[in-house]
Amino acid sequence: xxxxxxxxxxxxxxxxxxxxxxxxxxxxxxxxxxxxxxxxxxxxxxxxxxxxxxxxxxxxxxxxxxxxxxxxxxxxxxxxxxxxxxxxxxxxxxxxxxxxxxxxxxxxxxxxxxxxxxxxxxxxxxxxxxxxxxxxxxxxxxxxxxxxxxxxxxxxxxxxxxxxxxxxxxxxxxxxxxxxxxxxxxxxxxxxxxxxxxxxxxxxxxxxxxxxxxxxxxxxxxxxxxxxxxxxxxxxxxxxxxxxxxxxxxxxxxxxxxxxxxxxxxxxxxxxxxxxxxxxxxxxxxxxxxxxxxxxxxxxxxxxxxxxxxxxxxxxxxxx
Numbered sequence: 379x380x381x382x383x384x385x386x387x388x389x390x391x392x393x394x395x396x397x398x399x400x401x402x403x404x405x406x407x408x409x410x411x412x413x414x415x416x417x418x419x420x421x422x423x424x425x426x427x428x429x430x431x432x433x434x435x436x437x438x439x440x441x442x443x444x445x446x447x448x449x450x451x452x453x454x455x456x457x458x459x460x461x462x463x464x465x466x467x468x469x470x471x472x473x474x475x476x477x478x479x480x481x482x483x484x485x486x487x488x489x490x491x492x493x494x495x496x497x498x499x500x501x502x503x504x505x506x507x508x509x510x511x512x513x514x515x516x517x518x519x520x521x522x523x524x525x526x527x528x529x530x531x532x533x534x535x536x537x538x539x540x541x542x543x544x545x546x547x548x549x550x551x552x553x554x555x556x557x558x559x560x561x562x563x564x565x566x567x568x569x570x571x572x573x574x575x576x577x578x579x580x581x582x583x584x585x586x587x588x589x590x591x592x593x594x595x596x597x598x599x600x601x602x603x604x605x606x607x608x609x610x611x612x613x614x615x616x617x618x619x620x621x622x623x624x625x626x627x628x629x630x631x632x633x634x635x636x637x638x639x640x641x642x643x644x645x646x647x648x649x650x651x652x653x654x655x656x657x658x659x660x661x662x663x664x665x666x667x668x669x670x671x672x673x674x675x676x677x678x679x680x681x682x683x684x685x686x687x688x689x690x691x692x693x694x695x696x697x698x
């Protein structure tokens with residue numbers, strides 16, 4: 379059966395999984411891991427993507443990324459091509475490094491953002507590489523230690539993650555850490571490793587329950603989310619004529635406008651996309667929304683995903 383084309387919707391949340399071929403290691407030493415992260419920093423900036431969670435294991439890795447103006451495919455092609463060349467040269471090998479193509483699942487952010495952050499950051503404990511939450515606080519190869527302030531990776535958008543737990547840094551870090559620790563006893567959650575009907579409903583029991591109620595369910599193996607979310611993503615993908623946002627005659631897209639407004643106001647792009655309700659940020663976000671609608675012809679849903687707020691909030695700000 380032919381594999382489906384990728385869905386690479388700008389502004390959507392993607393859970394990316396990359397595995398070594400035949401379960402072989404893709405990281406041998408610390409230098410390999412640092413090299414991978416250094417290059418990821420460059421490619422994230424180039425693609426205008428934001429990253430909320432990540433973990434490097436021995437033979438695979440997880441990334442939780444919000445797609446930027448150039449898309450997930452652009453980011454991953456540059457990242458994995460470079461790293462395969464680096465790895466093969468260093469270890470005098472030839473051939474494929476990664477198993478098939480990477481796995482990319484579009485996830486419904488409202489329902490799965492926090493669950494995915496916890497799932498990804500707990501990978502080292504589930505795999506037995508470390509044992510406790512204290513070990514995870516110090517674990518260098520996971521975004522958890524960056525959120526806790528142990529390590530600094532400026533390319534990781536920790537503000538957006540912590541904004542889900544509070545407005546002040548230390549209390550938000552405490553609440554976040556408690557949330558992560560509570561997930562240790564949950565073990566491996568199968569539904570967070572892919573898309574489709576069963577995973578979106580939390581297993582077949584959820585599917586059967588919904589069908590007994592007469593609920594019509596839509597699904598796609600490339601998407602983790604409700605029927606409404608699946609329909610929305612597929613519809614936007616078809617309407618765009620390709621997998622990126624439509625570009626206006628001025629050749630600007632949402633992320634160009636966000637970058638311009640960031641320079642003009644002095645507010646960082648990550649803060650503009652954080653969903654913060656502070657007056658200055660809300661005002662700047664309203665200007666961005668109006669410009670995106672008028673200059674780029676973007677839909678309210680596209681603008682909302684890019685700015686980390688609801689579609690209704692965007693509609694209200696444009697009307698004002």
